[in-house]
Amino acid sequence: MENLVKFEHPLFIIDMMYARKNNMTGRAVYEEIGYGNNAYMHKDTAAALLQIVPILREKNLKMRICDAYRPPLAHQKMLEIIPFKGFFAATPERSNHCHGTAVDVCLTDANGNNLPYPTEVDAYEPRFQQQVCAGDFSEFQNHLKKARQDYSEAAAEALENRAFLRLLMESCGFEAIQHEWWHYNLSGWQKYPVIDWK
Numbered sequence: 001m002e003n004l005v006k007f008e009h010p011l012f013i014i015d016m017m018y019a020r021k022n023n024m025t026g027r028a029v030y031e032e033i034g035y036g037n038n039a040y041m042h043k044d045t046a047a048a049l050l051q052i053v054p055i056l057r058e059k060n061l062k063m064r065i066c067d068a069y070r071p072p073l074a075h076q077k078m079l080e081i082i083p084f085k086g087f088f089a090a091t092p093e094r095s096n097h098c099h100g101t102a103v104d105v106c107l108t109d110a111n112g113n114n115l116p117y118p119t120e121v122d123a124y125e126p127r128f129q130q131q132v133c134a135g136d137f138s139e140f141q142n143h144l145k146k147a148r149q150d151y152s153e154a155a156a157e158a159l160e161n162r163a164f165l166r167l168l169m170e171s172c173g174f175e176a177i178q179h180e181w182w183h184y185n186l187s188g189w190q191k192y193p194v195i196d197w198k
């Protein structure tokens with residue numbers, strides 16, 4: 001974990017969703033493995049993210065980080081809790097979070113209230129857990145359409161916020177993915193290996 005740094009900055013709110021119970025797994029997996037509510041990431045990812053600071057200052061905004069580096073052990077646990085294809089990457093190798101090169105983020109106002117977006121930062125909301133674990137994916141799959149970058153039926157303000165976040169992240173060295181508006185990969189992520197946690 002020599003390339004991992006603990007990301008901390010007054011304009012960033014560290015709110016790791018797997019360090020608390022209200023996520024799709026229903027468990028505080030990051031607490032269980034001793035990782036806690038910390039946003040570690042590859043030092044190159046941290047350097048890119050810090051480029052956002054002047055824009056946050058100028059716009060009087062903050063950024064909420066809901067996931068960053070994910071220890072492979074945590075990822076394995078998550079796969080055990082939700083053993084369905086299409087939820088979490090099939091192996092830690094396939095999740096950029098385990099490489100320290102992905103962040104799940106949104107912008108907030110100066111008081112830390114999330115700006116409106118088409119869904120919560122993580123559309124894999126706890127309310128879907130029961131249905132999904134009972135094998136009923138219909139409502140959940142429908143909801144996931146709203147997480148896509150090309151979903152256009154949300155309120156104009158939500159779409160504008162999603163577009164601004166993307167502009168901001170792409171201008172600071174990140175790449176968007178099509179199916180999760182909150183997830184960003186560091187450009188060049190392909191060359192970074194999985195990082196083990198302690």
Ligand SMILES: [Zn+2]
Binds near residue numbers: 067097104
């Ligand atoms: Zn993510």
